[in-house]
Amino acid sequence: MAGLAAAARARELGKTPVVLEKGTRPGGSMLLSSGVVWRHRSLEDFRAECPSGDPALQTRIVEELDDALAWLESLGAEPVARVTGNPLTVGKRFDARELTDVLLRAAGDVRLGEPFRHAAILATGGFGARLARERGLLLRANPWSEGDGLDYALARGASLTAGLNEFYGRALPSGVDDREYVSAAQVYAQHALVLDDEGRDLGGAAWHESDLVQRLPGGRAWYVGDARARRQSVRDRTVAELVGAARAAGGDVRASEELPFTLPESPKLVEPPFVAVRVRAAVTHTIGGLRIDDRARVLDGDGHAVPGLHAAGADAGGIFTGGYGSGLAAALVFGRIAAETAQR
Numbered sequence: 443m444a445g446l447a448a449a450a451r452a453r454e455l456g457k458t459p460v461v462l463e464k465g466t467r468p469g470g471s472m473l474l475s476s477g478v479v480w481r482h483r484s485l486e487d488f489r490a491e492c493p494s495g496d497p498a499l500q501t502r503i504v505e506e507l508d509d510a511l512a513w514l515e516s517l518g519a520e521p522v523a524r525v526t527g528n529p530l531t532v533g534k535r536f537d538a539r540e541l542t543d544v545l546l547r548a549a550g551d552v553r554l555g556e557p558f559r560h561a562a563i564l565a566t567g568g569f570g571a572r573l574a575r576e577r578g579l580l581l582r583a584n585p586w587s588e589g590d591g592l593d594y595a596l597a598r599g600a601s602l603t604a605g606l607n608e609f610y611g612r613a614l615p616s617g618v619d620d621r622e623y624v625s626a627a628q629v630y631a632q633h634a635l636v637l638d639d640e641g642r643d644l645g646g647a648a649w650h651e652s653d654l655v656q657r658l659p660g661g662r663a664w665y666v667g668d669a670r671a672r673r674q675s676v677r678d679r680t681v682a683e684l685v686g687a688a689r690a691a692g693g694d695v696r697a698s699e700e701l702p703f704t705l706p707e708s709p710k711l712v713e714p715p716f717v718a719v720r721v722r723a724a725v726t727h728t729i730g731g732l733r734i735d736d737r738a739r740v741l742d743g744d745g746h747a748v749p750g751l752h753a754a755g756a757d758a759g760g761i762f763t764g765g766y767g768s769g770l771a772a773a774l775v776f777g778r779i780a781a782e783t784a785q786r
């Protein structure tokens with residue numbers, strides 16, 4: 443998203459940008475996403491959710507997302523919802539395909555199947571594909587974000603942020619097709635017991651559950667729910683429907699009697715039958731990345747700007763460190779900022 447947003451903004455500013463896209467289709471992970479572009483309600487909330495992130499970068503998202511959303515609408519992107527459905531956040535939901543098409547048109551010259559060799563603005567989506575491979579986790583994102591932007595910037599003296607091991611994670615029932623990345627995600631740890639392979643309780647999760655997914659031992663767990671849990675809703679679907687989606691996606695869904703261990707006692711397991719879903723941790727995008735300032739300039743180890751080099755989206759680290767936030771919002775806000783700084 444960040445590259446298309448940057449190009450669209452640069453064109454508005456009278457430039458003639460070229461977007462070089464390594465993938466065989468445009469839109470990166472944005473095209474696969476739920477399309478909810480959101481922010482925490484205040485900087486204080488953002489700081490509490492992502493305590494190790496850079497307050498200067500977080501401030502720009504809090505202060506500029508609403509204008510950036512209005513800009514998206516001015517380009518022709520019509521929100522499908524004007525609320526996120528989550529009381530902790532504000533933002534809008536777009537149809538990911540339509541959002542991609544609108545930004546593509548506004549970006550102008552987008553060349554598919556062409557990895558960049560030189561760039562003023564890096565927006566390669568971080569290194570989720572590389573991290574997933576190295577750690578033996580599933581990938582729940584576009585397959586092209588291998589860290590090419592980071593490697594390019596490092597060779598030019600850039601420095602990296604903390605949190606290089608962190609990722610926005612989701613539990614998937616198996617290696618599902620990319621059209622099922624949203625629908626098959628198992629996001630109900632608040633209602634279920636989450637157990638490791640020996641049947642040990644892995645504890646609770648934050649509302650977004652990305653914290654839990656990152657600490658699943660070996661990237662694997664069992665989500666075990668009772669009948670009461672399956673009647674609970676997570677946003678617009680019941681847990682029973684999410685379990686059904688896991689089964690439909692070819693996941694390992696079984697009666698708890700068929701588990702290779704005895705279930706621990708838990709207030710979450712009261713009303714039988716108990717159903718277990720095998721889940722695996724999947725990387726959506728990385729959290730650590732290139733160090734940038736609040737003008738999207740890539741910084742070296744001394745905190746000086748690397749001349750002529752900017753980064754946005756998941757290539758830029760230091761925004762959500764220690765927590766979780768909207769990758770689409772970061773890509774949109776810093777994509778626009780990168781274009782403005784680069785043209786100056």
Ligand SMILES: Cc1cc2nc3c(=O)[nH]c(=O)nc-3n(C[C@H](O)[C@H](O)[C@H](O)COP(=O)(O)OP(=O)(O)OC[C@H]3O[C@@H](n4cnc5c(N)ncnc54)[C@H](O)[C@@H]3O)c2cc1C
Pocket residue numbers: 443444445462463464465468469470471472473474475476477478479480556557558565566567568582583584586587588590591623624726727754755756757767768769770771773
């Ligand atoms: C299933 C799913 C659901 C999601 N839902 C949400 C949501 O509702 N809300 C939200 O905020 N976020 C969501 N996200 C995350 C969001 O999609 C990402 O945070 C966002 O797309 C990151 O933007 P980006 O520009 O950094 O990366 P991308 O959108 O992935 O774009 C990076 C682009 O760089 C290209 N690239 C990589 N290497 C090179 C190279 N060497 N040369 C040229 N091009 C290259 C890639 O092919 C890709 O097209 C979701 C993601 C997924 C997968």
